[in-house]
Amino acid sequence: MGAKYLLRACALASLGAIALSKPVAPVRSAAFLEAQKLADPSYGPVPGQDPIFNTYWGKAPTPHPAYQEGPPGVDDQVWQNLLAAEWIIFEFYQQAVEMFNESSFIAAGMPNTTYERVKEIRNNEAGHLRIFQNQISETSVKPGACKYQFPYKDPQSFLALGTVLEISSMAFLTGLVQQVKLNTAKGAMLAIAETETRHEVWALMDIWKVNPLGGPSDTVFPYANEVLGSTGSLVVPGSCPKENPEYPSPNQHLPNLGASKNTKSLAPGSTIDLAFGDPTNQPKFAKGKQYYAVFFHGVANISVPIETCDWPQKNITVTIPPQFEEKGVIAAVVADTPGAPTKETVIAGPGIILEQPEPLGVKLL
Known part of the structure; x- marks a missing residue:
């Protein structure tokens, strides 16, 4: 292989x-x-x-x-x-x-x-x-x-x-x-x-x-x-020393952010369906509120409005900003504010998109 x-x-x-x-x-x-x-x-x-x-x-x-x-x-x-x-x-x-x-x-x-x-x-x-x-x-x-x-x-x-x-x-x-x-x-x-x-x-x-x-x-x-x-x-559940602090601390317990299994490309300009993994920990979207996929690359970020009113019956689709060069790594989150200016504005994520050696996939692990 x-x-x-x-x-x-x-x-x-x-x-x-x-x-x-x-x-x-x-x-x-x-x-x-x-x-x-x-x-x-x-x-x-x-x-x-x-x-x-x-x-x-x-x-x-x-x-x-x-x-x-x-x-x-x-x-x-x-x-x-x-x-x-x-x-x-x-x-x-x-x-x-x-x-x-x-x-x-x-x-x-x-x-x-x-x-x-x-x-x-x-x-x-x-x-x-x-x-x-x-x-x-x-x-x-x-x-x-x-x-x-x-x-x-x-x-x-x-x-x-x-x-x-x-x-x-x-x-x-x-x-x-x-x-x-x-x-x-x-x-x-x-x-x-x-x-x-x-x-x-x-x-x-x-x-x-x-x-x-x-x-x-x-x-x-x-x-x-x-x-x-x-x-x-x-981490194997129950295997940590009893006095270890919660990891990480504080922990937001955010839903995971990934791409659907049928994703073919994660290069800039690609359109993907977002997936949130664990069915017991899904994002909550308020009706009538605008949400964004925020993509971090280099020292800047770009926010892309997403449509959430039909989710989960309909997948949330987003295009990875084509402005980014195919170098390094892109970090993505779903946020309720453009630019995700504070951690409290993050609804799900982060997902990690590797551009080298080739687009690998969204999610650290």
């Missing part, structure tokens, strides 16, 4: 309903004292100083701390959300390291360095865990790992989903950096975003053999928690 087919299959398979679990917050156990030690920046390997976060080649998880409690800080809630999300990304790569080997990727037609790169990215993500834990104050809970389930069974579907995750995380981080108040926190998040971009550039060039340049600006999507909310289906 060709790379294009596999990418499309992976993305379109992710358009369905996503039941959002509510991870709840780290059990005090015998491991707590060890976690306290590991969360101390002077204990054990330090990201940026110890090569283990780049050059560890074992299959067992890269050494990293789990969690600990600490004092409330001005940006603690943002870092808690980011740490909880990072556990998902770390486990995404860790499970692949355990499931596959060098021969797995070579047999799938990938470069012979692919498994090594996957482990190196896994190591980077372990370093991110440590960095995020150290950013959380001593009296705030440091979310611990849950159990996770990922919809990949082979190297191709793993790398396709990884492409979706990495490119989407770049749009997510542009929103998250707007939530923090300390300049040091903004700088740290920018540094992490740059690392995630390198991961994505590697995949686009080495794996998919496409142009990695995404235009003059990556996409700015202002509501990071809305992106995080769409990852809840990856």
